[in-house]
Amino acid sequence: MIRWRKGTVESIRREWPGAVELDVTIGGDGSHRALAYPRLVGRPEPGDTVLLNTTALAMGLGTGGYAMVVAIPDRLPPDPEGPGHLVKARYTPLQATVLGADEQDSPHHAVLREADSLEGAPVIVADLHSALPPILAGLLAARPGTRVVYVMPDGGALPAWFSMSIARLKDAGALAATVTAGQAFGGDLEAVTVHTGLLAARLVLDAEVIVLAQGPGNLGTGTTWGFSGVSAGEAINAAAVLSGRPVGSLRVSEGDLRERHIGVSHHSLTAYGRVALARAQIAVPELGGGFGARVAGEAAALGDRHELVPVPVDGLHETLREAEKEWGVRLSTMGRRLDEDLAYFLTAAAAGRHTATLL
Incomplete structure (x- = not known):
């Protein structure tokens, strides 16, 4: 192993x-x-x-x-100091203690103890970590200065430190903070569950908008249910039960070599169409042409359960180019850059653009 x-x-x-x-x-x-x-x-x-x-x-x-x-066996680090009773990466050789925002020793425990509402804050949910930068680009171009907090569950990488995107987005001021939930760790705040992670983002970190997507390194098996992005549907449910406003960002590709991900990925259709039991707004990009018609047609299957919101993508290509340059963040998904799978990035940016209208 x-x-x-x-x-x-x-x-x-x-x-x-x-x-x-x-x-x-x-x-x-x-x-x-x-x-x-x-x-x-x-x-x-x-x-x-x-x-x-x-x-x-x-x-x-x-x-x-x-x-x-x-x-580093010949030079071990000193023992940790300070509070923290949450154990993450539990019962592995690298299990670590962290201070959870929701644990009793936390200065935020009193805020979170009876917390039960996101107060209507939008929660943008996406499948892949690579959706985070384009979502922010679309949102901040439409509403500069919006305070955004990223909640990272444990479907992909467990350490938030693995993500260079998080570090660069924070340095650029595009992302205010990160909360790591479940077994994930290394965020500005730690939380036991996605639910308390969302609440901490809103009530402790003052998020106007929350973005939730797994960390880098998602897992898929080519089966209906065997992919880590199933958690996107569960996140819709969590946001809704906490009185947030869930917005689903579709996973769309025109450049993936795997047919199950061309157009609207089966990951989105399964997570939003079968796992998500609560109603969300699903941002559907107006991509134009035959491929745009295909995306709209496949997204229509989600219309019985969710509100489908058509979103224009005019100007978003340039917005993404400028964001990549300004923030120093490499836009890439599954090894494909911006112009190699433009539809993917436009779709994520469209979810950000739509969310700006909710504020």
Whole structure:
């Protein structure tokens, strides 16, 4: 299940808040990229011996194709200090304690103890992590200065630190904060469930709009129910039961090589059409042409359960280009850049554009 190796740190490639990317030499297997989370294992330095999990390298994973630093055995970090009784990544070798916004020792416990309402705040739900930047681009172009908080559940990456997008969006002022919910960790606030994560985003972090999508590295099996994006339907239910205004962002592609994801992905049709029991607004992009007609036709299957909202996409291509340049965020989904799968990014941006009208 785990491929264990020892390596030697050659150099620091780059770093961003919460993560350090390294070059490591692994035995007689040459040099490879590795990733360390200093808050878990300490900060590696050139010359350090590191214990590595090389499973992702062996599998040739795209998003997470790193050797992961498990420990720096000759230089262990100090014990953590301060409060925090939530254990995340529970009963794994790297289980960690964090201070939950909703636990008794938290300064926010009194606010969240009886909290039961998002007070009508819009909650944009998407399948993939790559939808976060274009959603923000569409929203902030239509309503600059909107305070947006991202809630990251545990369907993809567990550490929020893995996402360079989060770090750069925060640095650029496009994203106010992140809440990590469930087994996910590393956000500005931690929460036990998606429900308390949403409440913390609204009541503690003062979100005007909440975006909820899994972290990088979603999982799919090509089966009807075996994909981590099922959680998008569950998030619609959570937002609705907490008196939020759920907005569904469709997963749409014109460039995916897999037929089940061309047009409106089966992930969206299943999550919104079968898992989501509460009513949401579904943003349907007006893409034009034959492909746009296909998307509208496939989205129509969701009309019995949800309110379908046609959204013009004029000007959004340039908006996305400008956001990518201004924020320093690489727009990419499944290895495809903006102009290689424009429909995907326009659709996510359309959900942001529509949400601006709800404020």
